[in-house]
Amino acid sequence: MELQNKVAVVTGGASGLGRAACDQLAAAGVKVAIFDLNEELAQEAVQALGPDKVRYQRVDVSDEQSVATAIADTVDVFGAIHLCVNCAGIGSAGKVLNRDNEPLPLAAFEKTLAVNLTGTFNVARLAAAQMAKNPPQGEAGERGVIINTASIAAYEGQMGQCAYAASKGGIVGLTLPMARDLATLGIRVNTIAPGIMGTPLMRAAPQQVQDNLVAAIQFPKRMGLPAEFGSLVVHIASNTYLNGETLRLDGGIRMQAR
Ligand SMILES: NC(=O)c1ccc[n+]([C@@H]2O[C@H](COP(=O)([O-])OP(=O)(O)OC[C@H]3O[C@@H](n4cnc5c(N)ncnc54)[C@H](O)[C@@H]3O)[C@@H](O)[C@H]2O)c1
Structure with a gap:
């Protein structure tokens, strides 16, 4: 899709990988609506990137009404969603049984699934309903692009990561059927697994933990840069032939059991 003057919703856009996506989409001429719970960081992004191009809405992605209201507001102000x-x-950590062999509270499992998996589907479905109203663009007749964020934990979940890995595995799983459901509308769906x-x-973790993680990366021997995630978002959005796929962005790491 040609990106100039298009409109993006970026959830989690106040921080980390989402913020990097906002930076690079805005640089490519895209107007951005940040859906996030962190108002302070989101406002920093708005000020840095320009309030005429980037807006913030306080949204809980797992809440149906919260997302529906913000989607409608984005369309009111920016005119469409592409x-x-x-x-x-x-993130969440907790083994199935703790040291006293007590089971992980179900609420902890459900909360992770609600934000990461249900939240992703919730925003994607409501954004897709708006994309369906767009006139077809370009030779292929594209109406929209959805990009989700999973994790390598979807494939190689570590001890204590049942909930997180299940939530991210769910995102990998929905990528192809969502792409199939939306194909006739010219809406592509892809996922990045960082x-x-x-x-x-990640940089707040103890140095020893960071060093151990980096040691397992093949090449380059360093953590991925948020900007590398942002540039992949821009590439997926621009490359019309990428569809229904999950792309690992991981320097070749394959996590082993600890
Ligand atoms: N950093 C990594 O190494 C890494 C690796 C693999 C996957 N990921 C995934 O990438 C995504 C971004 O991670 P990050 O490292 O940038 O994290 P981050 O904590 O810096 O950013 C996440 C953002 O999501 C927002 N958020 C959390 N719950 C929300 C909710 N219910 N509704 C709306 N916004 C909410 C937070 O306020 C925050 O701004 C996450 O899905 C994470 O699981 C990160």
Whole structure:
């Protein structure tokens, strides 16, 4: 899709990978609506990128009404939605049984699924309903592009990652059927599965933990840069032949059991 003057919704756009996607989409001439819970960081992005091009709406992606209201507001202000980039997500850790062999509270599992998996589907479905109203663009007749964020934990979940890995595996699983459902409308769906990315969250981990993770990366021997995620978002949005696929962005890492 030609990106100039298009409109993107970026969930989780206030921080980390989502913020990098906002930066690079805005640089490509896209108007961006940030859907996030973190108002302070989101406002920083709006100020840095320009309030005429980037807006913020306080949204909980797992809440149907919250997303529906923000989608309608985005269309009111920017006129349409062409791109949906789902980056909002939460980490979670907890083994099936703790040290005393007590089971993980079901609420902890459900919360991770609600934000990461249900939240991704919720925003994608409501954005797709708007994309369906767009006139077809270009030779292929594209109406929209949806880009989700999974994780390598979808394939190689670690100890204590049942909930997180299940939520990300669900995103990988819905990618192809969603692309099939929306194909006749000219809406493409792809997912990025990042590896160890140098977001503030990851850089806050103890140095030893960071060093151990980096040691397992094939090449280059460093964390991925948020900007490398942002440029892949722009590439997927621009490359009309990419569809129904999950792309690992991970320096070749394949996590082993600890
Ligand atoms: N950083 C990594 O190494 C890495 C690796 C693999 C996958 N991921 C995935 O990439 C995505 C972004 O990760 P990040 O490292 O940039 O994290 P981050 O914490 O920096 O950003 C996540 C953003 O999502 C927002 N958010 C959380 N819950 C929300 C909700 N219910 N509704 C709306 N917004 C909400 C947060 O406020 C935050 O701004 C996540 O889905 C994460 O699972 C990250």
